[in-house]
Amino acid sequence: MLVELTINPLGRGTHLSKDLAEILKIVDASGLPYCLTPFGTCIEGDWEQVMGLVKQCHTQAKSFSHHVMTSIQIEDEDRAVNKLEENVAAVERLAGHKLSRPGHKVVEAEA
Template structure:
């Protein structure tokens, strides 16, 4: 399972780094594969372990912010090994096939 989520502290000043730093620490220390960018964090794992990390990260933001907005998007693809990198690998292979003139119906 691959989950992309974002935590947005509400009712605080524009800069939110101090409000989400503890959440990011929880995510990184979870041991689950993860990647963050400027808008979302992606985390890979089994349903219960991913949701537990998201819950704890949300609680960390809630401890510092009067309100938290949580957005979650999940890709449940049981046969995809390592979806955090595997999905990108499929895309990169497709781009390489298109660029080289080869077409592969597997990706």
């Protein structure tokens, strides 16, 4: 299962990097495969693992703010593995080349 998680502790100002870094420590310590993006974090694992981690992250955000918005998007495909890489690789194969993604060189748009 692949989950995209976005957590916004409200009322904390315009920059959330410090709060989100604390939340990402929990994700990193989980040992589950994940990928941080500019708008959220994709996490891969089974239902119990990922939903338990989502709960931990939301609870951590609640320790910063009395009002937290947490959004999740779930892809649940039978027998699928390595979705973090395979979803992107499938699109790159069809595009015929590597595409820009977090942690990689940004592909500049052509004029």
